[in-house]
Amino acid sequence: MLLSPAGVEALRTALTRADFTSNGIAGRLGAQATGAVARNDFRAALRATEDRDPLATLIRVFICDQTEPEAAVAAALAPLDLAEALAGGLVERHGDGLRAGVDLEPYGDDWWVLADVPASARPGRPLHSEHVLGIGGATQTLIGATVRRPVQTALDLGTGSGVQALHLATHADRVTATDVSERALRFAATTAALNGQDWELLRGDLVAPVAGRRFDLVVSNPPFVVGPGTTTHVYRDSGRVGDAIGAELAAAAPGLLTEGGTMQYLANWVHVAGEEWHERVTGWFAGTGLDAWVIQREVADPMAYVNLWLTDVGEATDPQRMAAWLDWFDAHKVEAIGFGIVSLRRSGHADPVIRVEDLRQRVEPPMGDRVATWFDRQDFLRVRDTDALLAERYRAAEGLQLRQEATMGDEGWAVDRQVLTMPHGLRWSEEVDPLVLALVGGCDGRLALRDQLALLAAAHDVTRQELAEAAGPIVAHLIERGIIEPVTA
Numbered sequence: 001m002l003l004s005p006a007g008v009e010a011l012r013t014a015l016t017r018a019d020f021t022s023n024g025i026a027g028r029l030g031a032q033a034t035g036a037v038a039r040n041d042f043r044a045a046l047r048a049t050e051d052r053d054p055l056a057t058l059i060r061v062f063i064c065d066q067t068e069p070e071a072a073v074a075a076a077l078a079p080l081d082l083a084e085a086l087a088g089g090l091v092e093r094h095g096d097g098l099r100a101g102v103d104l105e106p107y108g109d110d111w112w113v114l115a116d117v118p119a120s121a122r123p124g125r126p127l128h129s130e131h132v133l134g135i136g137g138a139t140q141t142l143i144g145a146t147v148r149r150p151v152q153t154a155l156d157l158g159t160g161s162g163v164q165a166l167h168l169a170t171h172a173d174r175v176t177a178t179d180v181s182e183r184a185l186r187f188a189a190t191t192a193a194l195n196g197q198d199w200e201l202l203r204g205d206l207v208a209p210v211a212g213r214r215f216d217l218v219v220s221n222p223p224f225v226v227g228p229g230t231t232t233h234v235y236r237d238s239g240r241v242g243d244a245i246g247a248e249l250a251a252a253a254p255g256l257l258t259e260g261g262t263m264q265y266l267a268n269w270v271h272v273a274g275e276e277w278h279e280r281v282t283g284w285f286a287g288t289g290l291d292a293w294v295i296q297r298e299v300a301d302p303m304a305y306v307n308l309w310l311t312d313v314g315e316a317t318d319p320q321r322m323a324a325w326l327d328w329f330d331a332h333k334v335e336a337i338g339f340g341i342v343s344l345r346r347s348g349h350a351d352p353v354i355r356v357e358d359l360r361q362r363v364e365p366p367m368g369d370r371v372a373t374w375f376d377r378q379d380f381l382r383v384r385d386t387d388a389l390l391a392e393r394y395r396a397a398e399g400l401q402l403r404q405e406a407t408m409g410d411e412g413w414a415v416d417r418q419v420l421t422m423p424h425g426l427r428w429s430e431e432v433d434p435l436v437l438a439l440v441g442g443c444d445g446r447l448a449l450r451d452q453l454a455l456l457a458a459a460h461d462v463t464r465q466e467l468a469e470a471a472g473p474i475v476a477h478l479i480e481r482g483i484i485e486p487v488t489a
């Protein structure tokens with residue numbers, strides 16, 4: 001840990017007493033200044049904390065990144081001894097005062113997360129090779145996408161600050177967290193202790209520290225950044241060439257999961273000229289026996305990608321690094337880099353579903369619930385052939401909308417496109433033909449789909465049999481996306 005057990009307890013006392021929590025800070029600063037802080041505008045927060053009571057000092061040091069007088073910082077951290085806080089790197093000397101040595105972030109209702117101060121806050125200072133990442137966009141993506149159903153055992157691979165483990169502990173009886181970095185594990189252990197949690201912490205490369213063990217839920221925000229395989233910063237670079245870490249985690253998944261277990265991780269994959277990206281990613285899961293749902297949330301061109309990740313470690317101005325990275329992309333015909341969420345489930349069935357698709361639209365949170373119900377829908381589909389699917393009654397998704405595009409011709413409006421759009425949940429849009437539109441329109445939960453099809457067959461002059469055969473895969477697709485939902489008795 002960064003501090004002794006007694007030191008962590010003393011820090012917890014100091015933070016609790018001062019009410020240095022998300023709510024306590026918001027109460028002190030007010031809505032406007034809190035909103036401004038979220039945009040890195042600290043002016044109002046500094047005005048609201050001119051009286052140096054403990055909460056004000058903690059806000060100035062750990063939120064606004066100010067250098068404050070030693071006596072005020074010592075009083076704010078008491079009963080934690082200042083010498084221990086300095087030795088543990090919690091604060092550091094700067095000018096004639098003290099400033100934050102770590103990112104001590106109030107998080108959730110009453111949690112704190114310890115990480116390193118980001119590169120942007122210490123321009124010119126090289127980032128530690130074992131820099132411990134704070135709560136960034138990718139971190140939050142995984143937090144939001146995690147299925148939060150109760151489990152007995154959960155594993156966080158590459159725990160860093162420990163923030164994923166913190167969330168896992170809310171719905172897992174036992175939490176294990178690993179990291180290759182000893183330094184990261186010290187931060188994670190401190191985060192755990194500061195929040196009164198107890199996780200098993202193990203050091204090692206990817207799944208090596210948990211070899212032979214299985215978990216009900218595995219999450220990982222790994223160092224997924226793709227490139228030549230060189231490692232300068234362990235939070236970003238896996239040391240694997242290209243997107244191999246995504247494939248490696250997929251290959252490890254069957255051996256990590258209990259029956260019914262779920263694994264979710266973030267990944268980058270390369271889009272190579274002359275190759276379909278989704279076929280490449282689908283290949284990761286062939287032979288695993290797992291259900292896989294991979295959604296591509298973003299696509300970046302190589303230049304933007306390299307810029308982003310060099311800036312992240314404060315190296316945006318290094319032309320040689322940039323050139324070497326871009327040369328590697330050129331040599332491997334990488335045209336773009338996809339980013340997304342991999343969700344795997346060990347269903348135990350012989351016919352796993354592997355779906356790799358673009359899902360770039362904004363999704364209604366919580367994404368984790370959407371992932372859970374996607375797998376539920378696969379379970380529904382798996383045990384039903386077309387006849388059984390058509391025997392069920394369905395309801396169209398709540399608030400489902402129809403958008404039409406039409407062109408005015410000699411005989412009035414001619415409809416060009418009809419698109420169904422879900423305003424909630426995964427917010428899919430789906431172009432449909434008139435027959436499917438009529439089918440979905442009739443899904444009010446009263447008639448079995450088979451009977452709806454009989455009415456449609458009569459109206460469109462086709463046989464019931466023909467329509468039922470054609471409808472099978474379409475209906476399955478509409479169910480998978482949640483555009484129509486089975487009515488449970």
Ligand SMILES: C[S@@+](CC[C@H](N)C(=O)[O-])C[C@H]1O[C@@H](n2cnc3c(N)ncnc32)[C@H](O)[C@@H]1O
Binds near residue numbers: 234
């Ligand atoms: C992107 S950070 C994620 C940190 C944190 N879990 C989060 O979601 O914010 C990746 C973490 O993986 C760790 N890591 C890097 N390479 C690893 C490896 N080969 N095996 C295990 N952990 C690794 C890094 O030290 C770092 O803490």
